[in-house]
Amino acid sequence: MSQESRGAVRSKDDTVVLDIQGMRVIVRTDLGEGPVLVDDVSLTLKRGEVIGLIGESGAGKSTIGLASMGYTRRDCHIVGGAIVFGDKDIRAIGPDERRELRGPKIAYIAQSAAASFNPAHTLMEQVCEASIKHGVLSREAARAEAIGLFRQLDLPSPETIGSRYPHQVSGGQLQRVMAAMAMVAKPDMLIFDEPTTALDVTTQVECLAAFRKLIREHGTAALYITHDLAVVAQIADQIVVLRGGKMVEFGDSWQILLAPKEEYTRRLVSERVAGHDFVDANVAAEVPILAVDHVSADYPGKPKVIDDVSLAVRKGDTVAVVGESGSGKSTLARVVTGLLPRVEGDVRFHGASLPPRLKNRAKEQLRRVQMIYQMPDVALNPQHTLLETIGRPIAFYFNRSRQDVRARVAELLRQMDLPESFITRKTSELSGGQKQRVSIARALAAEPDLIICDEVTSALDQLVGEEILRLLKRLQDELGVAYLFITHDLGTVKRIANKVVVMLKGKVVASGDTAAVFSPPYHPYTELLLSSVPEMRPDWLDEVLAARAAGAATTSALLRAP
Amino acid sequence: MRILGHKVSLSAQIGIAIVLINLFVALFAPVISPFDQVTPLGDAWADPSAQHWLGLDDLGRDILSRLIYGARMSIGLALIITALSFLLGVVSGFAAAVAGGWVDQALSRLVDLLLSMPTLIFAFVVLSVLGSALPVLIFTIAILDSTKVFRLARSVAINIVSLEFVEAARLRGEGWWWIVTREVLPNAIPPLTAEFGLRFCFTFLFIAALSFLGLGVQPPAADWGSMVKDYRDMINFGSAAPLYPAAAIAILTIGVNFIVDWMLSIHSRGQGEGA
Numbered sequence: 001m002s003q004e005s006r007g008a009v010r011s012k013d014d015t016v017v018l019d020i021q022g023m024r025v026i027v028r029t030d031l032g033e034g035p036v037l038v039d040d041v042s043l044t045l046k047r048g049e050v051i052g053l054i055g056e057s058g059a060g061k062s063t064i065g066l067a068s069m070g071y072t073r074r075d076c077h078i079v080g081g082a083i084v085f086g087d088k089d090i091r092a093i094g095p096d097e098r099r100e101l102r103g104p105k106i107a108y109i110a111q112s113a114a115a116s117f118n119p120a121h122t123l124m125e126q127v128c129e130a131s132i133k134h135g136v137l138s139r140e141a142a143r144a145e146a147i148g149l150f151r152q153l154d155l156p157s158p159e160t161i162g163s164r165y166p167h168q169v170s171g172g173q174l175q176r177v178m179a180a181m182a183m184v185a186k187p188d189m190l191i192f193d194e195p196t197t198a199l200d201v202t203t204q205v206e207c208l209a210a211f212r213k214l215i216r217e218h219g220t221a222a223l224y225i226t227h228d229l230a231v232v233a234q235i236a237d238q239i240v241v242l243r244g245g246k247m248v249e250f251g252d253s254w255q256i257l258l259a260p261k262e263e264y265t266r267r268l269v270s271e272r273v274a275g276h277d278f279v280d281a282n283v284a285a286e287v288p289i290l291a292v293d294h295v296s297a298d299y300p301g302k303p304k305v306i307d308d309v310s311l312a313v314r315k316g317d318t319v320a321v322v323g324e325s326g327s328g329k330s331t332l333a334r335v336v337t338g339l340l341p342r343v344e345g346d347v348r349f350h351g352a353s354l355p356p357r358l359k360n361r362a363k364e365q366l367r368r369v370q371m372i373y374q375m376p377d378v379a380l381n382p383q384h385t386l387l388e389t390i391g392r393p394i395a396f397y398f399n400r401s402r403q404d405v406r407a408r409v410a411e412l413l414r415q416m417d418l419p420e421s422f423i424t425r426k427t428s429e430l431s432g433g434q435k436q437r438v439s440i441a442r443a444l445a446a447e448p449d450l451i452i453c454d455e456v457t458s459a460l461d462q463l464v465g466e467e468i469l470r471l472l473k474r475l476q477d478e479l480g481v482a483y484l485f486i487t488h489d490l491g492t493v494k495r496i497a498n499k500v501v502v503m504l505k506g507k508v509v510a511s512g513d514t515a516a517v518f519s520p521p522y523h524p525y526t527e528l529l530l531s532s533v534p535e536m537r538p539d540w541l542d543e544v545l546a547a548r549a550a551g552a553a554t555t556s557a558l559l560r561a562p
Numbered sequence: 563m564r565i566l567g568h569k570v571s572l573s574a575q576i577g578i579a580i581v582l583i584n585l586f587v588a589l590f591a592p593v594i595s596p597f598d599q600v601t602p603l604g605d606a607w608a609d610p611s612a613q614h615w616l617g618l619d620d621l622g623r624d625i626l627s628r629l630i631y632g633a634r635m636s637i638g639l640a641l642i643i644t645a646l647s648f649l650l651g652v653v654s655g656f657a658a659a660v661a662g663g664w665v666d667q668a669l670s671r672l673v674d675l676l677l678s679m680p681t682l683i684f685a686f687v688v689l690s691v692l693g694s695a696l697p698v699l700i701f702t703i704a705i706l707d708s709t710k711v712f713r714l715a716r717s718v719a720i721n722i723v724s725l726e727f728v729e730a731a732r733l734r735g736e737g738w739w740w741i742v743t744r745e746v747l748p749n750a751i752p753p754l755t756a757e758f759g760l761r762f763c764f765t766f767l768f769i770a771a772l773s774f775l776g777l778g779v780q781p782p783a784a785d786w787g788s789m790v791k792d793y794r795d796m797i798n799f800g801s802a803a804p805l806y807p808a809a810a811i812a813i814l815t816i817g818v819n820f821i822v823d824w825m826l827s828i829h830s831r832g833q834g835e836g837a
Contacts, residue, residue, distance in 0.1 A: 031569060
């Protein structure tokens with residue numbers, strides 16, 4: 001593979017598109033000045049070049065992206081530095097002039113395409129709207145341009161897809177249509193704000209490839225915002241690592257990935273690289289804690305969401321259920337907990353059949369299966385204190401006295417590495433990672449045999465998610481609790497699960513020990529999933545695309561297969 | 563000025579002052595008012611004097627004293643009715659949201675039925691048939707008002723019930739009473755408080771309207787609505803008598819709305835959008 005086509009998009013000439021010097025953004029409300037969101041950030045973007053902005057939530061990546069269009073969220077203000085786009089200082093020109101730039105000159109691609117499209121208009125209307133409105137293109141020219149872009153972005157039936165409505169195309173397709181919308185007016189700069197974060201891994205690969213092709217062919221400059229280093233490595237020439245609004249490190253993509261200078265970057269890189277070894281299988285007890293036996297379930301009047309699913313969880317096991325969105329993995333959790341009654345098959349707990357419906361289950365049966373959710377923000381009542389949240393299961397299941405409950409809550413907080421003084425805090429006052437620890441403490445307070453973890457790390461920042469996984473692992477070693485771990489993240493699976501169940505369209509396509517499932521010979525879908533996980537090498541995407549072109553499986557092909 | 567860590571806007575400060583003054587007057591009416599509200603004290607429509615600051619009314623009663631006692635009647639009634647309508651509406655609305663299924667269907671259709679009839683006409687019919695005794699008045703308006711509270715409480719609760727902490731409580735095996743009072747209610751307080759202020763205004767105006775039409779508070783007790791009705795002809799003779807109770811109604815309504823606006827602005831202020 002030649003150096004030119006390798007990995008990131010190469011810059012074509014030295015025309016500076018965007019020059020940011022010493023940008024500073026703060027929060028300012030009627031109560032006075034708030035925190036500094038972006039502090040002294042400088043970068044220069046040349047024509048045809050892609051700069052990746054990377055960092056955890058709160059790092060200021062999106063704020064920088066928006067500010068480079070001269071836009072800020074409510075109560076945020078750009079208070080310092082120069083933002084020069086082309087030959088115009090965005091901070092100096094008036095709002096009308098800025099509006100003239102946005103759309104025709106600078107375009108923005110948001111994380112959630114579904115939320116960014118108007119469901120009442122066709123895709124074509126929305127794709128062409130801005131350039132027609134700005135008078136850049138005539139209606140016919142815009143349509144022709146859009147169809148050309150649909151084709152470049154590998155969208156199915158490019159001539160007619162524009163007449164569909166947003167809900168009639170898939171999430172990955174919608175994200176690409178949004179890229180087409182941004183490109184119609186041929187802007188000088190694109191801003192990608194986490195455009196693939198909400199997508200499944202297999203879809204993410206397709207979108208990344210389409211975006212890169214688009215940028216290369218049009219020679220557009222781009223800012224690419226993401227929290228995933230492996231993703232940004234595929235597309236960016238240079239990477240800015242941000243933390244708390246400050247630039248931690250700035251350099252060539254290769255250098256950041258292979259030879260990071262700063263400690264923080266090293267940690268980000270190593271977390272993704274580390275832990276690809278499989279977890280040892282635990283000792284197998286005779287009767288599984290949970291046995292799901294040929295279970296099917298559906299929502300009334302709809303086809304089966306899960307179909308003939310079987311799995312077993314033994315003491316000390318971590319069984320991962322993996323699959324893309326719509327694979328039925330969360331429905332499986334609902335069936336096990338009884339929120340959705342099964343229609344066929346049996347769910348046995350310690351050998352005894354569990355009633356299909358939640359309301360028919362005994363308190364003791366409920367106590368022994370606990371659940372941890374994906375979004376800690378909504379999994380905890382924001383009005384309750386930690387004492388109420390964690391103490392309730394103790395009082396509810398074990399009828400302990402007030403002092404005993406308090407002592408036990410304090411003990412659990414210690415176990416979660418949370419300070420005991422938090423006991424009187426409300427859950428809404430905690431950070432995401434702390435909330436997830438409280439969720440775990442609440443589950444453990446019931447002293448369960450099995451904890452169902454539904455995507456517990458996917459709403460958290462990378463480093464925080466790693467800490468939660470380590471905590472779960474430690475608790476398992478100490479308490480012997482078993483986990484049913486629902487996730488789409490194969491990296492997590494490899495690190496903590498000893499058994500894995502791969503689901504596709506409600507059916508189990510592969511299951512067994514993690515090491516066996518994740519080593520050849522693979523089921524074709526497992527192979528597709530594995531190969532779609534971005535790796536920390538700038539040439540990873542090229543290799544995957546080459547392999548795909550050579551005939552490796554794709555999701556659509558697998559779905560069509562009987 | 564700050565309340566519970568929130569900056570109080572100027573209009574809210576004015577609103578709070580208006581409401582506090584009105585509440586004070588209503589609570590201490592017998593102490594503050596210079597005269598009795600029903601005793602004739604002189605000639606009908608006597609001009610304002612040092613003794614009777616706002617003059618005397620059609621039966622020679624002191625208008626200022628009637629205004630003060632009227633505050634007690636109007637505000638007290640409106641508070642009782644609003645509280646009752648909230649009790650009914652919130653309990654049934656939460657029950658519909660948490661129970662779902664046929665309970666929700668039955669309650670929602672009943673409310674639709676009540677809402678399909680114009681409130682004022684419906685109140686007319688009930689009050690004409692059953693008479694305008696205070697308990698009848700209170701229950702009629704409270705039940706009519708509770709339909710609107712029901713709709714708000716139900717939609718607020720449905721949003722909360724779909725959140726995972728409620729699911730977590732269900733999985734734990736909690737009963738509906740715990741879910742309603744401990745999980746849903748604390749999170750529904752901000753929108754319900756704002757609604758309480760608005761509903762109080764509507765109730766207050768509704769009583770005034772009913773009294774004006776002769777179906778509300780019955781004589782000789784004073785309330786602002788019936789005072790406007792009793793004195794309205796005097797505007798033709800250059801007397802300001804009907805303007806005093808009308809102004810009192812307007813000022814209190816505006817005051818309460820100022821506070822409600824402020825509470826809504828606190829509530830709608832985002833929690834921050836993340837990076």
